[in-house]
Amino acid sequence: MNCKHFLVFLFCYFFSVAAFSQTTLITEKIDSIHWSVDRYLGFDPQQNQYAIEDNVLLKRTKNQIAVYKNLELGKIDHVDFQNPLQIVVFYKEFNTIILLDNQLNEIKQIDFNLNPTLIQLEAVGLSAQNQLWLFDGNNNRLGLYATSTDHTKWISVPSSNSLMGYASDYNYFYWIDSSKRVYASSIYGNLSTIGFVPKYESIQLINSNTALYFIEQELYLYEIEKGTSMKIKITENFVDNFFFKDGILAIFTQNKITNYKLILP
Helix, strand or coil: CCCHHHHHHHHHHHHHHHHHHEEECCEEEEEEEHHHHHHHEEEECCCEEEECCCEEEEEEEEEEEECCCCCHHHHCCEEECCCCCEEEEEEECCEECCCCCCCEEEEEEEEEHHHHCCCCCCEEEECCCCCEEEECCCCCEEEEEEECCCCEEECCCCCCCCCEEECCCCCCEEECCCCCCCEEEECCCCCCEECCCCCCCEECCCCEEEEEEEEEEEEEEEECCCEEEEEEEEECCCCCCCEEECCCEEEECCCEEEECCCCCC
């Protein structure tokens, strides 16, 4: 190979590597955990794992598996475990929220069917200052519920578009409406319209500008404002569920949780 051809080869090689790196995020495998459950949910800041088996909530620590069962309330729709000391369990069918301690002992049951004002819960999450995020499906509006006073404060105006997906932390609530538009609201009611999400089979909103979504057996990172996607490289061919937090991507498939290190750009 002469010098000219060699330089062309190097150029093509590095160009292809650069192009690949711009469209694909590389992960680093950390470990794997075998756990036979119906639905894997994710992990909390203390690395405790959460899942559902036969509509029973499971919390797996290093030493034990705690259990919470309340079959009378129907299917568990959502679990918020960002604070391991106050876990929120949402039973959508019965319009009810359960608050649990770190051992999954029941602290409080909140039945919104008994509320003087009709509220049809579509989304629930833990917020700051002893409050819960609420999304009312009757008017498609967002509110904050004070667990100490049982008072609800509405912080958004009603909308004609229904809720399709959501995520929350202590200070912000993020949601996707039926037009695939993404919104973010602070606890003070400051509302932002961010952009749109692409077609997906499942999605996790990470923050106001970042989401992970899964479609056709591929996992992607999506920048909402730019409308751009980057494929995430993992070894699994079939994925049942995924969860991302603090640089750790958990992939659940075939009764196994595989944890990857993933650095977002």
